[in-house]
Amino acid sequence: MSENSPETPGRISLSQEQKDxxxxxxxxxxxxxxxxxxxxxxxxxxxxxGVLDPAADTxxxxxxxxxxWAGASMIVAAGLFFLWDRLAxxxxxxxxxxxxxxxxxxxxxxxxxx
Amino acid sequence: xxxxxxxxxxxxxxWVDYLLLIIYFxxxxxxxxxAKRRVKTSxxxxxxxxxxxxxxxxxxxxxxxLGATEILGMAANGAQIGMSTLHxxxxxxxxxxxxxxxxxxxxxxxxKVRSVPQFMLKRFGKPAHVVNSIAFAVSNVLIAGINLYAMxxxxxxxxxxxEWIAIIVSAGFVLLYITIGGLxxxxxxxxxxxxxxxxxxxxxxxxxLHRVGGWGGLKEALLNTEGVSRLQLSTWQGTxxxxxxxxxxxNWLAIVLGLGFVLSFGxxxxxxxxxxxxxxxxxxxxxxxxxxxxxxxxxxxxxxxxVPGLIAAATVGNQFADGTLTYNDAIxxxxxxxxxxxxxxxxxxxxxxxxxxxxxxNVSSFNTVFTYDIWQEYIKPNMPDAHYLRTxxxxxxxGVVVGIGAAFLASxxxxxxxxxxxxxxxxxxxxxxxxxxxxxxxxxxxxxxLWGYIAGIxxxxxxxxxxxxxxxxxxxxxxETMYGAIYSFLAVMVVxxxxxxxxxxxxxxxxxxxxxxxxxxxxxxxxxxxDAAWYRSPALLGTVALALCVVLYLPFL
Numbered sequence: 129m130s131e132n133s134p135e136t137p138g139r140i141s142l143s144q145e146q147k148d149x150x151x152x153x154x155x156x157x158x159x160x161x162x163x164x165x166x167x168x169x170x171x172x173x174x175x176x177x178g179v180l181d182p183a184a185d186t187x188x189x190x191x192x193x194x195x196x197w198a199g200a201s202m203i204v205a206a207g208l209f210f211l212w213d214r215l216a217x218x219x220x221x222x223x224x225x226x227x228x229x230x231x232x233x234x235x236x237x238x239x240x241x242x
Numbered sequence: 243x244x245x246x247x248x249x250x251x252x253x254x255x256x257w258v259d260y261l262l263l264i265i266y267f268x269x270x271x272x273x274x275x276x277a278k279r280r281v282k283t284s285x286x287x288x289x290x291x292x293x294x295x296x297x298x299x300x301x302x303x304x305x306x307x308l309g310a311t312e313i314l315g316m317a318a319n320g321a322q323i324g325m326s327t328l329h330x331x332x333x334x335x336x337x338x339x340x341x342x343x344x345x346x347x348x349x350x351x352x353x354k355v356r357s358v359p360q361f362m363l364k365r366f367g368k369p370a371h372v373v374n375s376i377a378f379a380v381s382n383v384l385i386a387g388i389n390l391y392a393m394x395x396x397x398x399x400x401x402x403x404x405e406w407i408a409i410i411v412s413a414g415f416v417l418l419y420i421t422i423g424g425l426x427x428x429x430x431x432x433x434x435x436x437x438x439x440x441x442x443x444x445x446x447x448x449x450x451l452h453r454v455g456g457w458g459g460l461k462e463a464l465l466n467t468e469g470v471s472r473l474q475l476s477t478w479q480g481t482x483x484x485x486x487x488x489x490x491x492x493n494w495l496a497i498v499l500g501l502g503f504v505l506s507f508g509x510x511x512x513x514x515x516x517x518x519x520x521x522x523x524x525x526x527x528x529x530x531x532x533x534x535x536x537x538x539x540x541x542x543x544x545x546x547x548x549v550p551g552l553i554a555a556a557t558v559g560n561q562f563a564d565g566t567l568t569y570n571d572a573i574x575x576x577x578x579x580x581x582x583x584x585x586x587x588x589x590x591x592x593x594x595x596x597x598x599x600x601x602x603x604n605v606s607s608f609n610t611v612f613t614y615d616i617w618q619e620y621i622k623p624n625m626p627d628a629h630y631l632r633t634x635x636x637x638x639x640x641g642v643v644v645g646i647g648a649a650f651l652a653s654x655x656x657x658x659x660x661x662x663x664x665x666x667x668x669x670x671x672x673x674x675x676x677x678x679x680x681x682x683x684x685x686x687x688x689x690x691x692l693w694g695y696i697a698g699i700x701x702x703x704x705x706x707x708x709x710x711x712x713x714x715x716x717x718x719x720x721x722e723t724m725y726g727a728i729y730s731f732l733a734v735m736v737v738x739x740x741x742x743x744x745x746x747x748x749x750x751x752x753x754x755x756x757x758x759x760x761x762x763x764x765x766x767x768x769x770x771x772x773d774a775a776w777y778r779s780p781a782l783l784g785t786v787a788l789a790l791c792v793v794l795y796l797p798f799l
Contacts, residue, residue: 157276159298163434166269170262170441170588177258177584185582189449195584198445202588205437218295222524 147224154223164209167202175199250566251574253400259587266438266591270419273430277423294426296528296778298433300535303339303519304543305432308439309600310392311662313547313593318569320544320551321562324464325798327548332791333502335540338510339533340784346511347520349681351529352763353755356521357607358514358673359615365680365756366691367748373695374673375615378514379608381669383641386604387648388662393597394649400574400590409649412594416602417642420609421635425522428599428606432519435595436539442589443546446573449580450553463556500724504731508670512677515607525768527778534783541790550576605645609637664706664723671727672698675734684757686738687745694738701733702726 142150178185178195185195294302319327355361359378363371394408403411419427454460510516510533520532554562554572557579561567567575577589613634622629676695680686705726709715716722754761776782 159430159433162269162273162430163437166266166434167437167441169265173258173262174584174588177582185584188580188582190453192449192452194445194449195582197448198441198585198588202441205441 142224142228147220150227151220151223155217158213158218160209160213164206164213167206167209171199171202171204171206173199174202250561251399251571251578252402253574253578253586253590255401255586255590256583259583259590262587263591263594266595267415269434270415270431270595273434274419274423274427277426277430294429294522294524294528296523296531296535298429299519299523299528299532301436301539302429302432303516303532303536304539305436305596305599306516306519306603307600308436308543308596309389309603310396310593310597311389312600313439313596314392314396314570314573316544316547317551317554317572320548321555321559321569321572322551324552324555325548327551328544328795328798329497329501330506331540331544332794333498334506335510336537336787336791337502338507339537339540340787341507342511342517342520343530343532343534343537343780344784346677346681347530347533348526348763349756350517351521351523351526356614357611358512358517359611361677361756362673362691363615363619365753366676367688370676370688370692370695371615372620373692375611375619377669377699379612379616381665382515382604382608382611383644384648384652385662385665386601386608386641386645387650388652389597389601389604390645391649391652393594393601395653396574396593396597399571400577400593405653409646412598412601413642413646413649416598416605417639420602420605421638424634425518425606425610428602429519429522431595431602432599435592435599438588439592439596440546442585442592443550443573445585446576446581446589447546447549447553450550450557450576453580454553454556460552460556464552464559467556467559496721496724496728500728504671504674504727505667505724507678508672508674508727509666512673513666513670514611515603518607518610525773526764527768527773527780530780531778531783534780534787537783537787538790541787541794547573601645605638605641608641609634612637612641664702664726667702667706667723667726667730668699671702671730672734675731676738679735679738680757682758683742684750684753684760685742685747687742687747689745690738690741693741694734697737698730698734702730705729 174195176199178193178199182193185193316327316330319330350358350361353361353364355364359371359375362374390409390413393412394405397403397408397412398405401408419431423430451457451460454463520529523529523532551569551572554576558567558575561575562569573593577586577593581589613630617633617637618625618630622633672695675698676691679694680691706722709719709722709726716725750760755763
């Protein structure tokens, strides 16, 4: 992030390059991608369990292929998270504004009670 | 909390289930490390730099409350008292969350306080602030310990780990990811945990309902179970004043006022563990939407927590009756009976994650209050910010260690759930009374705040001691907490008004933005792109949530 930005209180500006890097980094670690990734892995593992051993799948459930259903649902959920992330990424101006506000606070010596 | 003998709910996990568990906890640590890169100031560590979007803080708001005692306790209630458990969600939680978002959040977020005790400081001054900060810090470490202990006995029963190993491993894990990533780490994990617990409990409910023959079959099975009355399928029957036959043992007025108004408004609007999630939102609009967005999942959680409790009552009710199982075993028992390896791993991961999230929420709010409200205010003021960031990390470690101590202490007590409820009636109900009066009445003096608050702590304590000496006073321990909360609230009102009449109020200039009608709060000053969308209007979200409350009661009158 903007480690080297000048410490002038009240007015902090980031270069375009810093802004782009900030936006890229923030979007890369978007929580929706992490949850989507986790659900994708879970969905695949659980579905495989259902495919490889259908008998074990239905024995305790009274006939429902719960691993197949749950696995497929989790894969769909993962897709929805990725889609959501893609269609509505965090607005670039929000990321930059929040980072700049943070720099200003730091420069002012945030941490004292008023 | 008591569970059955370890063996009766022991799960047989395969390596695949353990793999799912390990993947989850590796992700949790990854999030902690990722969040660390953003932690540069104490504000980042304690309030996530106030940078979170509303959907994240909203889900974290619900998740922070979705700990071990909540999931197992509410399923236990479902098994024991039936659909009346819905009151906890519909009368109990949602209206209070709507009230927080629409009415109280502008005062909280607008006054830029960093903790709930700090609001106490601004409105009522130092004496009330000291009492409130200490009460919060102490009760929260105790509750963290209770959560930790509850988690350890569940892990022991389900996985066969010895209790002390379960306590140390889970406490160590929470310590690791909070000290590394601070509140951001806690919040991100709460959101992820929310989805995993849903992914575990939905299949459980689906299979359970299938096994008992659908909703109709469930009703029929319940009516044929010994010790289950017809009233357990309804929510409001048998709650007439003077004609109390419902399983809670309280009339409708006590339910609405005690549970609905005082207890839950107290819990959801003043418990910093919850409210902190909204404080970390990126602007006023997101802060107000936090509890409102949280209200929607909250409305549907009973269908994957309380309904499994009912299914357990219908299928293993005889084992509850003869003492083989306790009500707290409802969900672990169903998991053991109904879930095959695979989904089983997801469900166990969801439970473990929710236990840790509950404790992490306590620890992350404890370290904020201790560092900002006690350390910075009274012990070491005016230090550079890095000092408070460092203090926060140390306090987290100390909080976890004391929590472990409290967990071993908790293991000495029998019924933990009731102690928790009682703690809330001691500490949250009076705080709500003081805040609501202070928000509405500008004449209320600082001294009134202090003495009203203290009276509100003493009143439920007296009620509780009276109940311990003579159990015939109230229908059930739950009913006691409701009446205790009502007496606490009344004590606050009477004492505050009396003290106000004889003491000096704060000058109006110092009350701007802290009291209704004194100065104005700018709720639109920090809007960002997209906040103006019609579906993001707090009033609309709140109204829809309340309408859904009514609709959800209809099938279960």
